[in-house]
Each structure stands twice: as structure tokens, then as C-alpha cells.
Amino acid sequence: MDELKPRPANSSPFTPLGFLERAATVYGDCPSVVYNTTTYTWAQTHRRCLQVASSLVSLGIKRGHVVSVVAPNVPAMYELHFAVPMAGAILNTVNTRLDARTISVLLRHSESKLIFVDSLSTSLVLESLSLFPSNVHRPRLVLITDDADADADADDKASSPTVDFFTTYEGMMMNGDERFKWIRPESEWDPMILNYTSGTTSSPKGVVHCHRGIFVITVDSLIEWSVPKQPVYLWTLPMFHANGWSFPWGMAAVGGTNICLRKLDASTVYSLIHKHNVTHMCGAPVVLNMLCNSPNNDPLKNPVQIMTAGAPPPAAVLSRTEALGFEVTHGYGLTETGGLVVSCAWKRQWNKLPATERARLKARQGVRTIGMTAVDVVDPDTGLSVKRDGLSLGEIVLRGGCLMLGYLRDPVGTSKCMRDDGWFYTGDVGVMHPDGYLEIKDRSKDVIISGGENLSSVEVESVLYMNPSVNEAAVVARPDEFWGETPCAFVSLKTTESTQKSPTEKDIIEFCRARLPHYMVPKTVVFKDELPKTSTGKIQKFVLREIAKAMGPSKRAASRM
Template sequence: MEELRSRKANSTPLTPLGFLERAATVYGDCTSVIYNTTTYTWSQTHRRCLQLASSLSSLGIKRGQVVSVIAPNIPAMYELHFAVPMSGAILNSINTRLDARTISVLLRHSESKLVFVDLLASSLILQALSLFPPNTQRPQLVLITDDDDDGGGGEALSSSTVDFCCTYESLVEKGDPEFKWDEDQLSEWDPMILNYTSGTTSSPKGVVHCHRGIFFVTVTSIVDWGVPKQPVYLWTLPMFHANGWSFPWGMAAMGATNICLRKFDGPIIFDLIKKHGVTHMCGAPVVLNMLTNSPNNEKLQNPVHILTAGAPPPAAVLFRTESLGFAVSHGYGLTETAGLVVSCAWKRKWNRLPASERARLKSRQGVNIVGMTEVDVVDAESGVSVKRDGLTLGEVVLRGGAVMLGYFKDPEGTSKCMKENGWFYTGDVGVMHPDGYLEIKDRSKDVIISGGENLSSVELESVLYTHPAINEAAVVARPDEYWGETPCAFVSLKERLTSKPSEKEIMEFCRAKLPHYMVPKTVVFKDELPKTSTGKIQKFVLRDIAKAMGSSRVSRM
């Protein structure tokens, strides 16, 4: 056996980019993308990605440099998930809900050389670039136009064309369809993706994933969810959100039809399901709630599979969603794992249980998917596994091929969470049930998950503390029927104020400094916030108060 070893024939690099060429071969004349009146086949999508990849070099983009994109779920966003890494560059998808200040910080931290910008985000990106310090190199801009848009895009285009070096379609048109991306030069450990975690503008956490990691999470996510060949996938999950949990590449592997849409609500989703025969979709629990509350909801003729993650879906919402004919699967993952690496693997015997018990079981995060080596809950200090009793709290740890390479420009942060014992420490607090299923109970960093977006309570608190009337501030999650959770701010005011701010005034103060989705939806005034003997604010007390207040029932806008 000693003479048997790794050879070139059995050690080609693992990358999901090859899924596109295979799709063009197997499903070449089948529909790949549908967006309003635009339709592409897999052969066309393959060719467009090759042309775009070849054109990036003409703009001076070199291997290993970062190329950013800020766009909704439109065909260009889908194509860039292949074209950018095919060129050797690293793809950085930016959250379209961020404000200009945050985007400016991320672009500078990533040293992005080029930004693809949806026309409706053109003014936002120009404002972000205006915040660059003097003499700081700015990235080139490519404008993504949209002939199907009727939301004022023409005005945005005419007012900002001069700031863009070219348009997206012009790059596609002039590119070489015979372009050969450097597969032979590729190492599967080469960086492929740079994503930023939420709520980190003061100290950005840029998560870097390699080709190998994306390959692992893509393939195993398809297997775990049981995605069949040629599904019809509706893009209700933002592709900027952890790259749509890896499914841009996964849908190519299965020859899917991708239904793209710029924005959506319940009626639009139901209309598209009927029009296109949608079979699969993903989204945070807020999407499930949107469906159950939609005015045109009715029991589906054929089941639609929904994969949900973020805040645990409430049992009542799960029950209502499945009563409409949706088949809901629940999972758990982080930006650091490039997708969902834990899922509530369903057991047939559970189907015989009452609906309330089924919903309770399904709300747990579950077990590791096939490509994730191991999941555990450990004592944070000793590293020893906690009792599997469903009660003993510990930190959730993971290991497997989908875990990130590390944080960009942050070796200290990387070493803190990726320890020498071989585990990635998530910072999430959970329990392990006797049957080996994980359930998240809290978040050690007090992250609030609202509508699938992670919000940093620390960042929101830092803004509240800049208000001239606020003495103390603490932010916790408050339950919300629609968003899952919303930020609830507890504040104490300074003494001897001539006038006291109202709840609305504090919200407006935060809205001027933060993305709108991070603004507290509730402000509670206290004479003094509860503290420990050492002066630390007792957030667990505030969480109980917020929970007792019930759903915040905030506006959906």
C-alpha cells in the first residue's frame, strides 16, 4: 500500500465553479433564470459568466483581489457568484439594507477594487465613496441596469452615469465566450468569498471562505435538504445573505430554474408559485409569517419545500405554514460556515405526534449535516461536553469542511474562535438534548436576529450612549410575530434634564445613525437599569421583561 499516494488524477481541487459547466452540458437548453420578461437557458448563463469573467481582466482586476456587488436578487447577482471567482477574484456581496457609512467602512476594509452596483443603489454607493478619506483609492464602479424596473431607475441612471466606468451588460457583450478560467492554477484553499457579519461597522469581521469550503457546504446542503434534479427555486432569500446559503451554486448543480425577483411580499410569492410551479424556497421565519398572513393565501395544490433559519420559528407559525401545504425544514448556520450546517433532521415516527409536539421538535436546530464533521455543546472554559439533558447550557462548537479560513485582517479574532483543540467556537449558547439534537438558547454576544438579519446590540447601545440625554442603555431582543425579534432598548436618563426625550425622538436619533432595520422598535425608560454587584447590567432580567411585554407588532416596512 505504501506506493499508493495522491496523484494529479485524484487530487484536482474541489470548487463549485465546475457545476456551471456541467449544467450547460446536461441542462443546456433548459431554463436557468427567469426574471420578469427575461429568461436564460443554462447554456446562455454559462456563456454570460465566461464573458463577464474574461472582461474583468480588461478592467485591471487581478487574481486574489476583491470585487464587490450590491444588488438584489436579479440575474446579474446570480451570474456574479460564478463570474467573479472564475476570474480569480474574490466575491464580496454587500447587504443592500446597509447605510452609506457602513458600506464605506466595508469597502475600505476589504480594499475592494471594483463594485457592481444595482442602479437603484447608485446614490447609496456614491454617498459611501464620498465618505472615503482624502487620497484614499476608490474602487471602480460598474452599473447594473434593469430594463424591467419601473421604480425610478431611469432617474438614478441619468444622474450618476458619469461616475461609472461601464455597464454590466457592456462587460458581458465584449467578453470572450471561450474564456478558460484557470482551473489548473487553482488551489482549493484559495480564497473565493469574503462576507461581512452583521453589525460590525466599528470593527468589521470579514469572513473568508475558500473554494473547498464552498464546495463542501453546497453539496452537503443539497443532500441534506433532499433537493431533486431540476427544481424550481424561488429566490426569497437574499443572495447577499451568506451567498444565499450556498444555493446559487447548488441550484446550478441540480439544473434548477431560478426565479429571481427584486422585491416580494406574500401575494407576489403565491402568484409566482402558481405561475412557475415553484418547488423550493428559503427564508427567515419572517417569510413564513408573511405567507400565513398573506391575503391571497390558500392551500397549495402541490407542496413547496421551505428551508428556514435565523431565529427559531415559533411553533404556531410552523403549524400555520404547513397547514397551507408548505413542507418546512429548519436549520442553523453562520456566516462563518457559509450556509446551514445543522438541520433538524426529521424522523418518520414524529409524524404520528400531535401538531404542537411536531412543531416543538422542528423548532430545534438539530444535528450536523453530512458534510459537517461534528457539532457539540461544551463548557466554554473547560471545553468538556455538557450533559445531554436539554437543560445544561454551553457554547455551540463546530468542525468540518465548511468552516471559514478565518477573519480578514484579524488573526486575533480568528484564533479566539478557531482554537487549537480543533473546534470553531460560535459564540452561541445552547443545550444538547438526550437524542443528540442541538437547541440554541441564547447568544453570548447578545445578537438579535430580526427578519433573518443579525443585529449587534453592542453597536446599537454605543449609538444610544451618544444621545445627550441618555445615562445608561441596554438592548435586548423582544419577540415579534412578524420579524421574529426586534431590538428593544432600555434606557435611563440623566438627572436634571430640562426636557426629556420621547420614545419616538430616541428612535429618530438612532435612525439618523444606523440602518433602519437596526433602529430599536421599542424604547423603555427606567430610573435605573438592573446591575450585578460589580456594576454589570443584568441583560437576562431585561430579556425577561421584554419577553413578558409580548410581540412588538411593529410595521412590516
């Protein structure tokens, strides 16, 4: 046996890019992408991606260069998941909900060489580039036009300063070589994807994934969700969210039809489900809640598989969603895992249980997917597993082939979470049930998940402290029936003269709105004479979390305590 070793014929690097090549052969005349009145086949999508990749190389894009894209779920966004790495470059999808200041920081940190910009995001990106220091090179811009977007605001279109763009996406595609030999990775460990975990500007966390990791999570996700050949997939999950949980590549692997949509609203979703006979879709719990609360929520004629993750969904929301005809699969993952690595693996005998009990079981995150090596809940100090009693809290740890290479230019941050004991420490708190199913009980102290968006409470607090009237500030998550969680700010004010008017809840919110992306702005402000502290002077956030939880779902009215 000693002479049997890896050879070139049996050790080709894993990469999900080959899925597109195969789709063009097997499903070449089948629909790949549908958007408004535009439909492409898999043969056309393959050719278009090769042409864009060819143009990128002709522009000087090389291995290891970062290419960014700021766009919603339009066809170009889908194609760039293949075209950019086919040019040997690293794809960076930017969250369109971020503000210009944050995007500017992320673009500089990534050293992006080129940015593809959707027509309705031009002013946002140009403002972010204007914040670059004069001695920092600015990336070139490519405009993604969208003539089919008839409902776009005419003033926005008219004000788009196209002079700042040296070409358009379609222009690059048409000028590219459809016979281009795409650049295969030299090693399956070559970087392929760069994603940022949140909108934090103080310490950007750029997650880098390799070809091997993306291949593993893509195949793993298809198997775990039991995705059949040629599904019809509706893009209700933003592709900039951890690359749509790997499904841009997954749909190519199974020859699916990608139904793209620019804006997410319940009436559009239901219309597209009926029009295209949608079979699969993904979304954060906020999407499930939106579908349940829509006036158009008549029960579906045919069941639709829906994967949800991003925040623990309330059992009541799961129950209402399934009553409409959606079959919900609940999972857990992070940007660092590239997709969902824990899933509530369903057992057929559970279907006989009452609806409330089924929803309770499905609200748990579940067990490791088959592509993961191990998942556990441990005491973060000792590293020992907690009791499997559904009560003992610990930190969720992971081990598997889809985990990130590490954080870009942050060896300290990488070593803190990927430790020598072989575990990746998520910072999430959970319990392990007697049947081996994992359930999240809390998030790491500085992270709030609102509508599937991770936001840093530390960054919101830093803005609150900029207000001259604020003495102390702490931000925690408050339950919200629509968003899952929203930021709740606890504030103590500085002592002022009686003649000086104290700021109101509205004043504090407006102050934050002028300095933060809207989804990071506190929805509730609670004024207190003094915030609770430990004996060493640290603010007791766990006390504030309990207060916010007891307050119930977010309300508009101010509260004083």
C-alpha cells in the same frame, strides 16, 4: 501501499465553479434563470459568466482581488457568483439594507477593487464612496441596469448619476470572450468568498471562505435537503445572506431553474409559485410569517419545500406554514459556515404525531449534516460536553470542512473562535436533547437577529450614548411576531432641570434612525431610573432580556418602569 500517493490526476482542487460547466453540457437547453420577461438557458448563463469573467481580467482584476456587488436577487447577482471567482477574484456580496457609512467601512476594509451596483443602489454606493478618506483609492463602478423593473420609482431612476460608472454589466458581458478559459484555483484552499457577518462599523468581521469549503457546503446542502434534479427554486432569500446559503452553486449542480425577484412581498411570492410551479425556496422565519399572514394565503395546490433558518422559528409559525402546504425544513448555520450545518432531520414516524408536537420537534435546530465532522454543546470554560437532557446550557461548537478560513486581517478574532482544541466556538447558547438533537436557547449577548439580519447591540448602544440626554443604555432582543426579534433599548436619562423636556420614546427612536440602518433602530424604548448592575458595575443584560421577553411582542407605545 506506501508508493500510492496523490497525483495530478486525482488531486484536482475542489471548486463549485465546475457545476456551471457541467450544467451547460447536461442542461444546456433548459431554463436556468427567469426574471420578469427574461429567460436564460444554462448554456447562455455559462457563456455570459465566461464573458463577464473575461472582461474582469481584461480590466486588471487578478487572483486575490476583491470584487463587490450591491444588488438584490436579479440575474446579474446570480451570474456574479460564478463570474467573479472564474476570474480568480474573491466575491463580496454587500447587504443592500446597510447604510452608506457602514458600506463605506466594509468597502475600505475589504480593499475592493471594483463594485457592481444595481441601478436603484447608485446613490447609496456613491454616498459611501464620498466618505472615503482622500488618500484612499476608490474602486471602479459598474452599473447593473434593469430595464424590466417597471415598478421602480421613476424619480430614483432619473436621479441615478450614471456618469460615475465607467461601463454597464451588460456592456462588460457583451465585450467579453465567450471562449475564455476560466482561472481555476491553484489550491482548493484559495480564497473565493468574502462576507461580512453584520453591519458593525467598530470591528468589521470579514469571513473568508475557500473553494473547498464552498464545494463542501454546496454538496452537503443539496443532499441534506434531498434536492432532486431540475427543481424550480424561488429566490426569496437574499443572495447577499451568506451567498443564499450556497444555493447559487447548488442550483447549477442539479440544473435547477432560478426564479429571480427584486422585491419580496407575499402576493408576488404566491403569484410566482403558481406561475412557475415552484418546488423549493428558502427564507428566515419572518418570510414564513409573511406568507401566513397574507390575504392570498390559500392552500397550495402542490407542496413547496421551504428551508428556514436565521433565528429560532416559533412552533406556531411552523404549524401555520405547513397548514398552507409548505413542507418546512429547519436548519442552523452562520456566515462562518457558509450555509446550514445543522438540520432537523425528520423521521417518518413523527408524521403520526399531533400537529403541535410535530411543530415542537421541528422548531429544534437538529443534528449535524453529513458534511460536518462534529457538532456539540460544551461548557465554554472546561470544553466538556453538557448533559444531553435538553436543559443544560452550553456553547454550540462546530468542526467540519465548510468552516471559514478565518476573519480577514483579524488573526486575534480568528484564534478566539477557532481554538487549538479543534472546535469553532459559535458564541451561541444551546442545549442537547437526549435524542442528540440540538436546540438554540439564546444568542451571544451582543447579537440580535431581526428578520434574518444579525445586528450588534453594542453598536446600537454606542449611538444611544451619543444622545446628550442619555445616561445609560443597553439593548437586548424583544420577541416580535413578524421579525422574530427586534431591538429593545433600556435607557436611563441624565438628571435635568425641571424646565427641560425629557426625550420621549419617539425622540430616541428618531435620534437612532438618523444614525443607523432602519433594521438596527430600536422598536421599543423603556425608560428606567437606573439599569440593573452586577457588583462590579456591569449592566445585567440577562435581567433586561427577561423583562423584554415578559413584555411580549413589540408594541408602538412607550413604556416607563
